[in-house]
Amino acid sequence: MQAPDHLERARALDISQSFIVQAPAGSGKTELLTMRFLHALLAVERPSEVVAITFTRKAAAEMRSRIRRFLVDQDPASIGARACAHHLARGFDLIAQPEQLRVLNFDIFFRQIASLAPISSGIARDAQVEEDATALYRDAALETLQNAALSQQVATLLSRLEFQLDQAVGLIADLLAKRDQWLAMTYAPETQDAALAAQIVGQAIAQVLAVLRGAILSDLPAAQISEWIFLANFAQSTLATGIVCSAPWPLASPDTLDEWHALFKIVTTQKGELRKSIDKNAGFLATSKAEKARIQALWVAFAAPAMIAAQSQALSVIPRLRDAAAADHVLGEILTLLRYSAGNLSAAMARRNVTDFTAIAIASRSLMHSDDAKTRMTIAAGIAHLLVDEFQDTSITQFEFLEGLAATWAQSERSDQTLFCVGDPMQSIYRFRQAEVSLFTRAQEQGIGGRRLQSLTLAANFRSEPVITNWVNATFAPAMATPAFGTSRPVHFAPSIAMVPASAASSVQMQAFAVRADEVNFVADAVEAAWAQGERSIALLVRQRRHAAPFVAALQARAIPTVSADALPLAERAWARDFLNVVLALSEREDTLAWAALLRAPWCGVMLPDLTLTAEAAHTQACDWWRGIESVLQANSLSSDGQARLGALHAALAPCLAAMGWRNVADLAEAAWARIDAAACYADFDAESFAALVEVVRAHAGAGRVQDRLALLRAVQKITQHGARDGVQVLTLHKAKGLQFNIVAMPQLARLGRNDAPPLVRWQRFERGAVVAPAPRGSDDPAAPIFAWLKALDAHENAQERTRLAYVGATRAKQRLLLTATLKVDDHGDAVVAPQASLWAVIAAHSPAQWQAGTSNAVADVALGAAPVAPPLLRRASMPASLAAPEALQAAPQSCASYQNPAAQIAARAFGTLVHTWLGQWGRSGKWGEAAQAWLEDALASGKTPAALRPQAIRQFQTMVTRVANCPHAKFIFDPDHRWVRDEQSFVVTTDLALQTLQTLRPDRLICDTGGEVWVIDYKTSTPNGQDERALGEFLTEEKAQYRETMLRYAAAVRSSGLAAPGATIRCALYFPLMSEFAEI
Amino acid sequence: MSAIFITLSEIRPDDLVLTPNQRSARIWAELLAGEALRTHAAAVMPAISPTTAWLVALWSEAQICAAGMSRARADLPRLLSATQERALWGKVIAEHPDSPPMAAPNSLVTEAMRAWRLDQAWDCPKPFLDSDDAAEVNLYALWRGQFWKTLGANRWLTAAQLPRALLSQIEQLRIPKRIVRLPSVQTEPALAALLAAFALRGTQIVGLQYGHLAVADYQKFERPAQEWRAAAAWAKSINAQNPDARIVVVVPQLHAVRHEVQRAFREILAPHVARDAFAEAGAQFNLSLGIRLSEAPFIAAMLDWLGWSQRGDDLATARAAMAAPFIPAAQNWVRNALQKGRTKFSLRDAAAQCAAGHPIHAFIAASGQWPKRCAASVWAAHFSAALAQLGAPGQLPDLAAQQAFAAWEEMLAGLAELDGMLGEISARAVLDELNQRCRAHDFQVEGKDAPIQVLGLYESIGFPCDAMWVSGMSDGALPEPAEANAFLPLAWQLRAHVGRATPHVMMAAAQSVWDQWHAAAPQLILSAAQAIDDAADEWLPVSFARNAAWRAGEIVPAAVIPAAQIEPIFDDLGVPFLAAALPGGATMLERQAQCPFQAYAAHRLQIEPWPAPMLGITAMERGNAIHIAMAALFGQCESYAQWQDAAPETQAQWLDLALAEARSAMEPFERSRRTRGWPQDYADGFFEQLRETLALWMEMIESLRAPYRVVARELPATLAVGGHTINVRLDRVDETAHGQQIIVDYKSGKPKSLTAMLDPAHASALPQLPIYALAHASAAVIAVAYAHVRAEAPSLVGVGDAAAEGLGKRLATLDADGWQHWLEQWRDALAETANNFARGQAGVVPRSPLACRDCQRQGLCRIDFQAHEAPIEEELNDASA
């Protein structure tokens, strides 16, 4: 069957044109991108000129392997084979070097861009990217708040937060994470100048009103509008307000807000609901019967009641213009703090040579908008065709980068560059990562950076069966068609046409429950049934990962494996928690909670009475728990069971604790873990995850112990676990994007998303500039109305995104879709509707009736009760199997080094090396000029001799040179007439045959003199302490004794290596160039 | 270059063997020694040197010869060490007028040094400036000019220039008979030219060739860890069959996965080591990579001490320094510091925690004598002396620590290299340098030669052995991606195939690596797993072996840990509390009701969660301030009526007094301003706001109430239930004109739920107000309320008899029976709770998930959040939509 949109698909491959493609779920978007990529490859000289940007690394890897499958196509006429041949001819082997295919996500792409210009971008090439820079953000925020020069601004901020410094730091830190969104704004004129700010607010209001006005004029018949105006004016004249609403509709201007309110006052209540009655307060006296009848008729006749209700709500939050100026000084002060914080952050990052993806994104955007045209051109010239996937989740920073790129292309000599943006606004679900869905429409309508994009829309759905596709179309078309509220328009719903045939098993099922346990069982039963029939493509999608926990437990109880990329944090597994307690206890002896937890872990399992005695021991002696443990063990005051268990723990931990400060705590905790056989106590222990956990601990152990435990716990949360590959996939909706499964269950739909703390400032971009408002201090704060307005706009966007989140979840299903929720039941046993912010609310409101069967019997007989609680058990290893005291450890310190100034010793060693070098060379050339000093100075300056010791070294050296030049021993040693000489000849010998121990020997000089005797000579730079003869004699004797063994070993090596002729005499001697002494051994 | 190849056995004692790096020189020395000793007990060894070291030695020779020949000062320039070169680049970049303000000068220096090396080795055409390149290239050209000038003016030379410089001195140099070159990946043009010149003068230059052309076995795995384990098991079995066999396992990117690889090998080859805190990795295998010196904890601690003396006083540095193994421990100071919300902790603060004889005092005295600036080597001496005062490094427990300490001493001594370059510098500058060196220094414990060598990709090149396993051969591992230098003209780099700039060079390098592996050993296994980040679903090997016969590798199962027998025991009864007076006041009862284990842990075991770092005023201090101020205010005026009647000046005086009292009670807190990283005027602002809050409270809340007067403040009372007593303190008792009494409790947080106060069976029942009502032995009490004294939305929330006179809006009123019933209901509930506590009842039975949210003792009570519902933290803000 030919897809209904095959013509669009064909057009999309025209690489002389730029496109923006709306591709709904299941429409084969990746395939399209791949084909376009291949076509683009054929048109460039270097493969790196084609760049495809995906949303995640995983998506990039998938796309790359897809492209590669085409490249290895055996058919020489195929597009893949042609692309391959094209580049092979130019010296690029795409199959052997797949990294030449630039398929990457924005983070990596920006990193590449920034590293092309490390100075201009300010992003050092070797800077480490911090995935979690929270600590840096907090430090930067605190530094700002401590800045004495900002005391005024700080006081303003803190007074609004009841002087909770911690909260202030947290709020600024949160904002720093997304500073790409606001940093530029803090320098914008409208945030510096009160009058300008008020003007922008006015323009923003006008912009919003214009949208509302447009909807009214287009959705209502002219007759209804003029009737409405007439009646509003009638009411105003009754109330004698002097307000006259102008026809055909008040202008979109803040000056006409009174007229707008007058109009809505007669059709909606304060809550924004359509009126059912009206009275004199609204301007309709009891006597005005005719007008009352007319207004009632109008209410009934309204063509778009939902639109009017929504408009009323939108209107009710629009602030008055006078509010804008009043809030200004506070805003200015807060923005100043933010600006400083961003500055502090950059400085701190530079100091530590780290960065974050936000900094990289800001830098890349700035590069593409910089005045330095050469740099811009250099970067832009490296890209000929840019493909952007998931374009609906592009952030404004990324979009602005693309604008800069397109504009730079326009200035270049080439004209064949193209942009290709693919996405689905219906699947835009990353607002929390600054995704801005309205950019999609903007690009469709206005292009990007002056470049027009041709707009295409796909319709064929190659994934879901008709039942699902139809349900999705029927439910989400109305759900997404929300009336205008702010300036952003609702996304355009594009219906899909199923291309896969229907099967008997296909279904969509909605079911609500009153008790969570019932919901859990229902879903688990359904999954179990499918699993039993051999179905392996099953997914459980939840909004927050913690929502999945009871389902995972239920599936595990049914022996169905689950695979969760992100749904089951390692940190919540008992063994991981226990291991972290070992780490924390070793790191901090004062941490009573961690220590007490060790005693209760299954591998120790001390019971409450013994635990209490230990705690009391520590408490009464005012010592840490370790000492407390030692004291109760000594006192033998515990039960025999407790004594044995605690004794075993003590034996296991003692050496590890003693080694703290010498070894990394990760290694020590691992050793402790092994010594107590801890792993044996957990049925779900998993060695690979354990290894990952140990490495995370290591990464967070500065100076060998854990410093920032919050950062450690955050990092542990992020560990991905390896588990079985086969199993029911448990994923959050966000992680499920781009995936598909035969059966999809979406349980817990009545639960809500994350709770974000209210921000310090809110902002929103409008056509003429940004409106920014600080969090108000109480409802009478002048900033409150604007802040509330922005909040309402934001909430509206969130609500729309919720609908899209439900859409993303539902469209993952190929064959069956199961939607369930547990609804709260009130005291009367009536079902209460799901919270408005839940996905259930979205689905239940718009799903056509035939699918709602399961929801009608929502109220089960069982009243909502507390979840059953497991009995309080201590689970522990039985004695004595794993608790036999571990072997004692030989950790006895081996030596005691005392800290001495090493510089002098090291300098002495360095001096010795120089003497050896010089003698070696001198021996070779036999030449030595008076300029020895220059060489020596150089050599000393390049080496480890402190400047202060150099003059002395030079003097000593000069003396040595003079002595050697006149020394008869030296004459012999360096005689050019020797039969042969070897300097620093290496030998290798076995010192212990059984152990195969090797030793390398390197005598300074070997000589075979004219008489055939072989001399082994070593140079020594040591000198006697005293000056007299006796001292010298003693010194030489000592030295000879000291080196005798070494020299004899040299001699033996010379002999057995065959270097000396068999039977030749071998003699050994030490030569002291500083004293012109020669001592034969 | 000569294309003659020789085999290992043909290497002669008078050969010069050049290796790519120091480590391979060492490995080769061992290897040749092993070869040689097969026949002799001792053997003459050829000279083996890394190429760079050889060039440096040649330069030294040239210098000495030149000096020997001339009567005047030798004119050969001095070779800078890498540290010195780095320092010079740093200086040039920092001082150049065209340098922009720089974010990270250190990395620019690194990048510039790299560019300089390529520039010299490939002889980049000059000048750069007329090119159409990015700002980076132009800037580098300027820096380079200055760098070049400085080198010339000082007669300095860098390592990158050596090959060319030596070429000009070739007459002076001894000509080796034969140079044996180990296979290397790339020969830079400048070096090639030098070698060619040697060849012209008679040196025979030969490459090394091994006899094998292995038929490889290809094995695939799911994950890298499986690969490493399989390789370790394979190495173990070969070693068991033939202890002499030299076995190599190659792990590309070894530096990134060092610990994981070590774990896999240790588990299979030396499982006992895992149990020993001090054991080395084992004699059987050796990883070619060590840790960074700064990762050795006691080295890090020494750096921290030096840093602490210079770089301010943050608590993290203090903690790290005080945890050094050579320092006597100080008790409980970390916990105290955190509880007090300290962010700062100076050396002197620490000294105050330590007894008189503690070495910290000597350290402070020593570091106090340091000059502002001096030569780096002098700093090294100062540092050593001050650390010696501390007792550093203490008893070095093992070989690893001894070697790490020796390396540290080398680092310190090496600072002398900066003496001539930078003159007198600050302690901070020299500490930065020291830190950087310790971070960059790869430290490895030198032990015995091991039969199994685990090597990185480049170290393995041309390493002959009996059996080789190359792991990590998944897609993209070979060749590595090309990367151009940002400071050199891009077009030239691509044209001349400079460094790693083009796919072509990378491909050629990869091909040579590949070929050499195949020639290196008679037995070769190549293995591949899915990429480490697990991104692609598809398994793909490197392109070189895409068509090979890959088979599934054998998975080496983890050692079977015999599962411990786990016994579940009912253990919910602790030690009974025998005294009649129970500890902990109302909080204890609230906790016992919420979760008995929580109450037991907190009030019997005295276990509190580790204090989270807290900035500024803690919640407790805030609450205290409000309590004291309110008590003081109502000590002045005993009713709202009196407040209302007072002149504004009098009201102001009362407020002043209340504030002064709160402030004086908070004096220690005020004194700790510096240690908490306070912003300016923070305390002033806080008390100013408190003053406004009190005034607001009077006008917004007290004004609405029926006339009353305060009859008691801070009144001690005792609750007697179930045969136990619990002491509490009532913040305030008011009495109306009709003798009705109302108990008021001050709170600084958000208002509490009314339903939780009403019903003792509520999931988050709040017993505090009923406790007060029951404890205050007066029948006149007809209401109890929380006074939420806050700047924003203050309120009075509580429960009262319907007859209670005007208490405001947020009061749940009960009729007379209801009020009594409420009290009785609570009395029974509290009696049971108190009994439970006294019995030692400590079950892990949280009444609601919310109990766990605030408790944070999950690690101890071992509640399982997979079976229980986790604490709910759902959103409220988007619910408003």
Ligand code: SF4
């Ligand atoms: S975490 Fe929950 S179950 Fe554990 S002690 Fe605290 S309240 Fe009780």
